[in-house]
Amino acid sequence: MTDIIRLTAAQTAEKIASGELTAVEVTEAHLARIEAVDEKVHAFLHIDREGALAQARAVDAKRAAGEPLGPLAGVPLAMKDIFTTEGVPTTVGSKILEGWLPPYDSTVTKRLKAADVVILGKTNMDEFAMGSSTENSAYGPTGNPWDLTRIPGGSGGGSAAALASYQAPLALGTDTGGSIRQPAAVTGTVGVKPTYGGVSRYGMVAFSSSLDQGGPCARTVLDAALLHEAIGGHDPLDSTSIDAPVPPVVEAARSGDVRGMRIGVVKELGGDGYQAGVVQRFDESVEVLRELGAEVVEISCPSFVYALAAYYLIAPSECSSNLARFDAMRYGMRVGDDGTRSAEDVTALTREAGFGAEVKRRIILGTYALSSGYYDAYYGSAQKVRTLITRDFEKAFESVDVLVSPTTPTTAFPLGERVDDPLAMYLVDLCTIPVNLAGNAAMSLPCGLAPEDGLPVGLQIIAPALKDDRLYRVGAAVEAAFVKKWGHPLLEEAPQL
Amino acid sequence: MTVTDLLSYEDALASFDPVMGLEVHVELGTRTKMFCGCSTELGAEPNSQTCPTCLGLPGSLPVVNAIGVESAIKIGLALNCEIAEWCRFARKNYFYPDMPKNFQTSQYDEPIAFNGYLDVQLEDGEVFRVQIERAHMEEDTGKSTHVGGATGRIHGASHSLLDYNRAGIPLIEIVTKPIEGAGERAPEVARAYVAELRELIKALGVSEARMEMGQMRCDVNLSLRPHGREKFGTRSETKNVNSLRSVERAARFEIQRHAAVLTSGGTIVQETRHFHEEDGSTTSGRIKEEAEDYRYFPEPDLVPVAPPREWVEELRAGLPELPRLRRKRLQEDWGIADHEMQSVLNAGALDLILATIAEGADAASARKWWMGELARHANETGAELAAVPITPAQVARVSALVAAGDLNDKLARQVIEGVLAGEGDPDQVVDKRGLKVVSDDSALGAAVDDAIASNAAIADKIRGGNLAAAGALIGAVMKATRGQADAKRVRELVLEKLGVQG
Numbered sequence: 001m002t003d004i005i006r007l008t009a010a011q012t013a014e015k016i017a018s019g020e021l022t023a024v025e026v027t028e029a030h031l032a033r034i035e036a037v038d039e040k041v042h043a044f045l046h047i048d049r050e051g052a053l054a055q056a057r058a059v060d061a062k063r064a065a066g067e068p069l070g071p072l073a074g075v076p077l078a079m080k081d082i083f084t085t086e087g088v089p090t091t092v093g094s095k096i097l098e099g100w101l102p103p104y105d106s107t108v109t110k111r112l113k114a115a116d117v118v119i120l121g122k123t124n125m126d127e128f129a130m131g132s133s134t135e136n137s138a139y140g141p142t143g144n145p146w147d148l149t150r151i152p153g154g155s156g157g158g159s160a161a162a163l164a165s166y167q168a169p170l171a172l173g174t175d176t177g178g179s180i181r182q183p184a185a186v187t188g189t190v191g192v193k194p195t196y197g198g199v200s201r202y203g204m205v206a207f208s209s210s211l212d213q214g215g216p217c218a219r220t221v222l223d224a225a226l227l228h229e230a231i232g233g234h235d236p237l238d239s240t241s242i243d244a245p246v247p248p249v250v251e252a253a254r255s256g257d258v259r260g261m262r263i264g265v266v267k268e269l270g271g272d273g274y275q276a277g278v279v280q281r282f283d284e285s286v287e288v289l290r291e292l293g294a295e296v297v298e299i300s301c302p303s304f305v306y307a308l309a310a311y312y313l314i315a316p317s318e319c320s321s322n323l324a325r326f327d328a329m330r331y332g333m334r335v336g337d338d339g340t341r342s343a344e345d346v347t348a349l350t351r352e353a354g355f356g357a358e359v360k361r362r363i364i365l366g367t368y369a370l371s372s373g374y375y376d377a378y379y380g381s382a383q384k385v386r387t388l389i390t391r392d393f394e395k396a397f398e399s400v401d402v403l404v405s406p407t408t409p410t411t412a413f414p415l416g417e418r419v420d421d422p423l424a425m426y427l428v429d430l431c432t433i434p435v436n437l438a439g440n441a442a443m444s445l446p447c448g449l450a451p452e453d454g455l456p457v458g459l460q461i462i463a464p465a466l467k468d469d470r471l472y473r474v475g476a477a478v479e480a481a482f483v484k485k486w487g488h489p490l491l492e493e494a495p496q497l
Numbered sequence: 498m499t500v501t502d503l504l505s506y507e508d509a510l511a512s513f514d515p516v517m518g519l520e521v522h523v524e525l526g527t528r529t530k531m532f533c534g535c536s537t538e539l540g541a542e543p544n545s546q547t548c549p550t551c552l553g554l555p556g557s558l559p560v561v562n563a564i565g566v567e568s569a570i571k572i573g574l575a576l577n578c579e580i581a582e583w584c585r586f587a588r589k590n591y592f593y594p595d596m597p598k599n600f601q602t603s604q605y606d607e608p609i610a611f612n613g614y615l616d617v618q619l620e621d622g623e624v625f626r627v628q629i630e631r632a633h634m635e636e637d638t639g640k641s642t643h644v645g646g647a648t649g650r651i652h653g654a655s656h657s658l659l660d661y662n663r664a665g666i667p668l669i670e671i672v673t674k675p676i677e678g679a680g681e682r683a684p685e686v687a688r689a690y691v692a693e694l695r696e697l698i699k700a701l702g703v704s705e706a707r708m709e710m711g712q713m714r715c716d717v718n719l720s721l722r723p724h725g726r727e728k729f730g731t732r733s734e735t736k737n738v739n740s741l742r743s744v745e746r747a748a749r750f751e752i753q754r755h756a757a758v759l760t761s762g763g764t765i766v767q768e769t770r771h772f773h774e775e776d777g778s779t780t781s782g783r784i785k786e787e788a789e790d791y792r793y794f795p796e797p798d799l800v801p802v803a804p805p806r807e808w809v810e811e812l813r814a815g816l817p818e819l820p821r822l823r824r825k826r827l828q829e830d831w832g833i834a835d836h837e838m839q840s841v842l843n844a845g846a847l848d849l850i851l852a853t854i855a856e857g858a859d860a861a862s863a864r865k866w867w868m869g870e871l872a873r874h875a876n877e878t879g880a881e882l883a884a885v886p887i888t889p890a891q892v893a894r895v896s897a898l899v900a901a902g903d904l905n906d907k908l909a910r911q912v913i914e915g916v917l918a919g920e921g922d923p924d925q926v927v928d929k930r931g932l933k934v935v936s937d938d939s940a941l942g943a944a945v946d947d948a949i950a951s952n953a954a955i956a957d958k959i960r961g962g963n964l965a966a967a968g969a970l971i972g973a974v975m976k977a978t979r980g981q982a983d984a985k986r987v988r989e990l991v992l993e994k995l996g997v998q999g
Binding site (some may be wrong): 038083084090092097100102103104106147201202203204205206209210236237238239240317318320321324325326327329331343344347370371372375379398 | 549552553554555556557558560561586588592594597598599600657659723790792793794797798799803
């Protein structure tokens with residue numbers, strides 16, 4: 001049983017296709033693992049045991065009937081609780097949606113079902129994806145499998161922890177300012193934020209529409225590529241979805257050749273204020289790339305210093321509008337409807353009771369930033385900064401193929417350390433936010449453990465929009481070099497739960 | 498309801514100059530909603546035409562209805578507007594239970610069409626140019642029904658019912674620039690503008706624009722300023738004025754009300770007002786102490802709309818003949834005078850006449866029936882001409898029966914009377930009432946013989962060559978046959994029986 005849960009997604013699919021394993025066996029092994037460890041980790045908010053087994057049985061029946069199986073058929077997946085799943089609870093980590101059973105599947109959910117992927121359940125997250133530690137979940141925090149007293153990152157801490165604790169070989173995340181990449185970095189897993197518009201947002205509960213992007217999480221670069229390919233591509237239900245084929249990510253992940261590529265180290269993302277061990281492992285990664293035959297240069301992106309400020313105007317502004325629909329009228333929580341109160345009062349009482357502190361903080365921030373008289377100074381200026389950051393990237397990509405930086409300034413910090421200091425929490429996403437503002441693609445993958453605390457460090461690779469394949473090409477090369485150097489994948493050094 | 502002080506209309510206009518702004522919302526007749534694939538059919542079960550998108554469920558996203566954009570451009574072109582080369586939707590944020598997302602997807606500072614005008618013709622033929630500020634695309638809200646209150650308004654209601662079938666139906670909002678210089682004719686201009694706009698929307702085929710169905714709704718903004726002053730006064734906004742007559746009455750009422758307040762030394766508060774059909778009055782709605790802050794920002798879930806110029810030109814080339822030009826052409830075709838055409842328009846008879854012609858009647862008789870017998874009936878019953886219970890096809894049939902000689906004018910009027918009384922189609926009325934012209938000789942012959950026998954003196958005159966005297970005998974026959982005889986045949990028989998050459 002232990003063996004099954006440690007297989008990669010690619011290996012699992014292969015063994016199911018060859019008949020060495022059945023999809024039901026694989027699913028049961030993972031359900032057993034969840035049973036065994038998730039009380040400690042708390043990666044899942046909801047386990048869909050029946051749905052998962054039914055899907056697994058369908059895959060086995062398909063194989064028995066000689067029907068062709070897709071490249072991820074029968075592979076279990078942990079889904080961030082932000083994607084709607086028909087008839088299966090979807091809370092977005094919030095009390096306000098407790099008990100809601102969506103009447104429809106997100107496009108990503110639909111595509112996974114069509115690809116015969118087995119959805120095990122829904123994973124924990126910061127409420128409405130607002131946070132960097134999963135501590136803003138209304139359902140309690142998730143522990144980092146490397147050290148259960150530390151944060152697993154956020155907002156997608158549940159998905160990353162599920163991967164790192166072998167509860168699933170694949171997971172789904174969403175990344176508005178780093179919610180896929182930062183959890184990947186602090187849990188020693190792989191996470192990709194695709195180009196904006198590369199994966200449909202239909203059925204993905206919105207936080208900040210112009211920044212949100214769903215993407216794959218896995219333990220290996222190839223697994224992430226397989227999942228990327230399964231969920232990516234144009235969706236007529238999402239107007240912002242790109243009408244172009246998915247970049248050749250799987251092919252790139254299998255090649256892993258960086259000879260002759262030009263790689264830029266972003267001067268503004270690193271140095272002072274970064275944890276020493278993070279800087280050390282990052283520098284080693286750059287050295288590895290050089291050894292693999294890439295040409296490394298330093299690149300300056302001067303506008304990146306304004307990214308965090310711009311982000312904390314744009315994201316709250318959009319969220320203040322996106323979250324207005326939670327008014328107790330049509331779905332979700334309803335408080336104070338005793339027959340005497342007005343609709344307006346019931347809406348106010350429900351929002352007061354249903355939203356957590358961070359969500360309220362951002363709604364208030366955004367409402368203020370969009371107010372007449374302040375709009376130009378706040379939202380308007382932030383959009384200008386966004387343009388400048390996009391230009392910085394464009395200019396950089398004139399001379400390099402990808403950019404690299406640490407994914408996060410530090411390794412996983414202890415649970416509770418920053419809950420009362422929002423600004424310190426916001427700084428966690430310093431390196432990841434510029435990518436969302438510009439809409440291009442980025443990956444985080446493990447590049448070692450920080451010597452001072454023995455916790456995982458993430459390497460961030462950034463590619464131009466629509467060139468997601470470059471992430472996988474570079475990521476696969478780095479991954480192979482490190483596994484060779486370490487003698488095993490990094491996660492094998494994680495403590496047994 | 499409190500009694501509102503009014504100044505007489507004449508006194509009001511003696512002191513003040515009205516300035517108006519008209520905002521008209523038109524529900525487009527697209528098959529599906531503006532941002533999802535739900536049906537727009539009216540009259541369905543509440544909430545049966547909804548989906549995750551128009552219910553604003555978490556995770557749902559909008560997709561723009563291309564026909565909606567096309568219709569907006571057509572309206573813009575017909576209003577002589579410029580069409581934006583690039584524009585975006587914007588979110589208008591405010592909370593209301595019948596608005597599923599608690600923001601309305603609309604357009605803000607980048608409307609699809611702007612800077613146009615519409616020429617409207619007043620009853621005396623004078624043409625007044627109304628400048629158009631903009632026309633923009635947006636979505637309708639759901640519908641709240643407040644239950645338990647006395648007036649159907651939210652005040653005093655015990656609960657409310659929400660129907661989201663209307664949520665997301667495409668709307669075009671058309672906003673005029675301030676209408677100045679209309680003077681005492683301001684209410685008439687308002688009415689004529691809305692009427693002309695409705696004709697234009699119908700001609701474009703983008704909406705049926707039925708005001709009584711809420712497919713077209715008008716807000717009348719009005720302010721007064723002393724004669725000779727440039728600066729506008731404070732305006733009131735009378736919402737949802739939903740018939741042509743009401744538009745005119747609302748403007749007139751507000752002129753009189755504003756004038757009363759201003760002449761008594763008071764000030765007008767900027768507020769929305771409700772219009773009351775029953776007595777043509779308006780009452781205070783919501784006071785706008787400060788401009789409402791809708792926190793508009795560009796809709797991030799939709800991509801910008803950038804209609805290619807070639808497409809816009811294609812749409813321009815394909816515009817139908819616009820109502821005012823069409824009316825002019827018809828007037829020339831029919832060879833009638835200005836005042837005759839104007840009375841056709843005033844009676845609301847134009848479309849009915851055209852429909853009757855389309856059913857096979859000639860223009861003169863179609864006009865004759867609608868402007869004569871039927872207009873009279875409408876007047877007597879106080880109904881709109883279009884609501885008179887007879888169809889253009891039925892009028893065309895009557896006209897055909899007259900042309901074929903089966904009915905004479907008098908009988909035709911009786912047939913129409915029967916149709917209006919609900920006795921059925923013209924042919925059924927003819928049968929039931931036995932109204933056919935009698936031209937068969939055996940039936941007429943006896944009546945002619947009787948007439949000759951009982952008017953011997955007249956018969957002698959005719960025999961003596963006084964053909965004009967035949968009229969009296971024909972009259973007698975017509976009387977005997979209750980008007981159903983074919984007068985021409987009767988004359989032939991009379992002359993024949995008396996041995997005279999006609």
